[in-house]
Amino acid sequence: MALSSRSTATSQSGNQYFEDLRKVAGSGVVHAFDAGSEKGSTTNIGRVLGEGGRVTVVLKPDMTTCGEEDPGNAEVLLTNAGTVHTERPSAGYGTFGAVFFPFFELGLTEGWFKGHPYEVVEGGLGGLQKALGRLSYILGDGKNSRVSSETDLLWAL
Template sequence: MKEAIIDKTTTVNIRDVDIPAPKQGQVLIRVVASGTNPKDWKLPIWSSEHIMNQGDDIAGFIEEVGEGVQKFRKGDKVAAFHEMMSPHGSYAEYAIAWEHTTFHLTDKTSFEEAATIPLAAMTAALGLYQEMKLPLPWSPAEKRTPLVVYGGATAVGAFAIKFAQLSNIHPIIAVAGKGAPFVETLISREKGDTIIDYREGDEAIRSNIKVAAQGPIHHAYDAVSEKGSYVNLGAALDAPGRVNVVLPAEEGAKIPDGISIHRTMVGSVHNPPAEGQVLGDKEFGAAFFQFIGRGLAQGWFSGHPFEVREGGLGGLEGALKDLRAGKASAVKYVVRISETEGVQ
């Protein structure tokens, strides 16, 4: 089969490898479409250990199931979150995922739309619910709960807004730039939601957040985590306040007393519970992926806007380089594996 490897220069090398076999608790998926993520070009730069098939967003058909798998059988239409930093990712004809990070799709959802969901949506969900402990969609907020989402047009930020809506969390204060028109389609102005333009500068961001909150504000999800975004959020929150970031915060960042910064690590859905815990992120992920699948089937949840890059894996390098150049706004780049040269 064909598989794509990303190196530290964001060059994509397509090679021929054997089709992997699923282990106990795993499924083998024939990949129809794969989504892309910023980490796919960033990690190979950070370490030579990360020069590999970085694809983590899978949409396709079950080809084979490993021992003990109960929910899936060959031919099922599915989406899945591949275990990050493990072999056999989604930039290939076939990929491996664990049963608990795989969910069924109906004909209502295209493979391309589904390929925008797993990594970004679960990153948003973990930050909001497992880490911030905000009200879950099936037990929605009953009182005013202001939430800042920095990077509302990014996939993680947009999914955070969608989940917050399901949880009746308002006002949602979304920080965005040229993607603001897309973010406008996600928020509820009648419930106090608003959009702040980060291009107005640091002081404007901080003051506008406070004005929009109309009272104390303690929660912020930073889906960008670059160029001082979390510093501005920290300055705008009231103690005790919490900022969840998706990238490591710089050492020495000036954060006021009473405000804490925590990094959301989506890979935790593949880990067993921490010592002393009965359940952890792994069980949350298993339940929430099924929740997402139900939402897609019933029409109250949707994926992120996407752009299909031509050429299958042959178009992956251009997509990742455009991600690296910051050209993606309110869009996910997706590749169709069948369009790859040499794939039957």
């Protein structure tokens, strides 16, 4: 269940979207990983989590470009490479890294987890204009929240 944008939430009437999600999920959803951590995602997740909910984010609210997030009563934890691989990680972070990263590697190796599709545009920085032009063409009016093509991430080497 993805709650990554306010536009999804506002496409239904008011709070009905979140009420429907809580009905489907029940009160047992108390843990969430917010891989975006901005544009309302933490706020939206907090509105669905049950009592005592915890959400781990990759960006603290003051690191985001879109202002503060309101997770409601949910506890917010920061988890990223910096928190896992420090000399003295806080309780649980070292364990998280020890479990998550080998599991991530296993998924890639066995093929049940795949990276996001991408296209390599050659030419180093000289290829950047071509890559951005192609991305602009794919996005069209710039209002799409998801690119519909199979390959929607461009990078210049």
